[in-house]
Amino acid sequence: MRGASAKSPLPGIGSPVLEYVSRPARVRTAAHCRVRPFRKDAWVSDNQQGDRPASASAAGTPDRRGFLAGAATLGMGGGLALAYGTCGVLAARYLYPSAPPRSRWQFVVEVARMAPGASLNYRSPSGERIAIARGASSVEPGAAPDSAEGLGFIALSSTCPHLGCQVHWEAQKTRFFCPCHNGAFDPLGAPTAGPPADAGQSLPRHPLRVENGLLFLRARLEGVARLEGPPSDATERSG
Amino acid sequence: MTTPVAWLRERLPISGDDLRSLTNEPVPNHLKHWWFCLGGTPLYLFGVQIVTGILLAFYYESSPASAYASVRYISEEAAFGWFIRSVHKWAATLMVAAVVLHQMRVFFTGSYRKPREINWLIGMCLLLCTLVLGFTGYSLVYEQLSYWGATVGANIADSVPFVGGFAKTMLLAGDTYNERTLPRFYVLHAAVLPATTIGLIAIHIAIIRIQGVTELRFENEPKNKPAFFNLFPDHVLTELTIALVLMIVLSVLACVLPATMGPRADPLTTPEVIKPEWFFYVAFRWLKLFSGTTAVLSMGFVVFVMFVWPFIDARIRKSKPTSELSVWIGVLGALAILVLTVWEAAVEH
Secondary structure, eight states: OOOOEEOOOOTTOSSOSSOEEOOOOOOOOHHHHOOOOOOTTHHHHHHHTTTSOOOHHHHOOHHHHHHHHHHHHHHHHHHHHHHHHHHHHHHHHHHSOSSOOOEEEEEEEEGGGSOTTOEEEEEOTTSOEEEEEEOSSOSSTTOOTTSTTTTTEEEEESBOTTTSOBOEEEGGGTEEEETTTTEEEOTTSOEEEHHHHHHTOOOOBOOEEEETTEEEEEEESOOGGGGTSSOTTOEEEEO | OOOHHHHHHHHSOOOHHHHHHHHOOEEEGGGGSGGGOTTHHHHHHHHHHHHHHHHHHTTOOOSTTTHHHHHHHHHHTSTTHHHHHHHHHHHHHHHHHHHHHHHHHHHHTTTTSTTOHHHHHHHHHHHHHHHHHHHHHHHTTOBHHHHHHHHHHHHHHHTSTTTHHHHHHHHHTSSSOOTTHHHHHHHIIIIIHHHHHHHHHHHHHHHHHHHOOOOOOOTTSOTTSOSEEEIIIIIHHHHHHHHHHHHHHHHHHHHHSOOOOOOBOOTTOOOSSOOOOGGGHHHHHHHHHSOHHHHHHHHHHHHHHHHTHHHHHHHHHHHOTTOOHHHHHHHHHHHHHHHHHHHHHHOOO
């Protein structure tokens, strides 16, 4: 039942485009929630009541109409999927970090000041601890004699290859130990126990280069440890 | 002049009778026992988490430089900050426990069987959401455990073949923990995961309302006893009683064992003894027993089996209708989880 109706109060509009119908609120009952059964012919018959001709030829054959409806649905669905999919790709690209962390060659020590058998702990600008050691002979067969490898240098990262915890040196057991999952490595970084030994994961090595008698190492410049750590160029010597 | 009630009724035309007919879901009699109401328990605790979480968010700062100090401010300077943080921590612990107990109840009463498989799948998603909420939650404090937990968690993701590297980079906003990592964990913990959880809970409850709660009858129950009682007010009162008891338990735990703070995160030093929260002890022990990819893939396989369990169980019952194999698999699974958890809790390394 319709209640009192009023003309649109919008100024400047002569004939009411929108009619405001005030309808008293009704108490909902279960009957109102019942869904009307869907009749496939309802839409066509309702529209054919107007001035549209009812003949099948004007409205199109069911096949043609079905095809057009399918094409429209496909076009609409495809368009929406494409549009929102593009937005999704943009969002994913936005969340993916835009540039890899910067790294640079850094001076470590003069080659002459590090005799075979010596080692030092290097602290990179990112705050990472790197153990640099010089073996008695070349660590890689076939390396050029004046290269870092040929001179016996290695630079071991302190990040465990298993799940990224920091290893520490245990002098009494002459090994690097990872407290997270009990991984252990020998002084050259080869795995000796725990999950890294099962998977054959060695401690990662940093690239080294010798130039004009100076040892350089490639390491990162940025890291969260830098935020609160001591000065980034700090180096400590040992052994 | 119209009374406020009449004024409201005119605008919201819902009568008391309507409300009763909308809410009066028949509830099977076994739900009169509180231990069958473990589904409502995590829901209530989740509500506590939302309220206390919003309060914590007023002071928390998600930057590595200031996160730890902001948590210290909440714990030591903000009025009742220690209480709100402790309730948040304990409600998280109890929520994980309640979700696990609810899942075990559903498992051992076979309530996941046809036609309820979909709700089991949604329940599994809710279990994972709860665990990831716990993981991202303790990563926010920026203590040693937070930092190394996040690092290990991201590297576990990295061990997954093909997509692992991408997942790790997306989680950490880089290939290692950096200054843009913590805001990610914060957004996941305080926005993405809660919104997902709310959506999943809504679907979970909607499906329960559509299908009805599984009916269970005890052997000694008289046959002529009515099988159902009313959701409103009878069952609602049971839930309210549980909520009251939980609030008392949470308050006592928060006062007696308040949330503490470990040492600030040090990206250069992994502590000599490090363990995650108790609900990850199983996974942590598993990671010590097997190498990276093997451990991660086997854990993924166990989670997959848990997801598709209703279909596996249907196969078992189809081939051997009287078999109790499903129950024994459940018992073995629960025992394995218990043994690995106790083992990890008992030893240092």
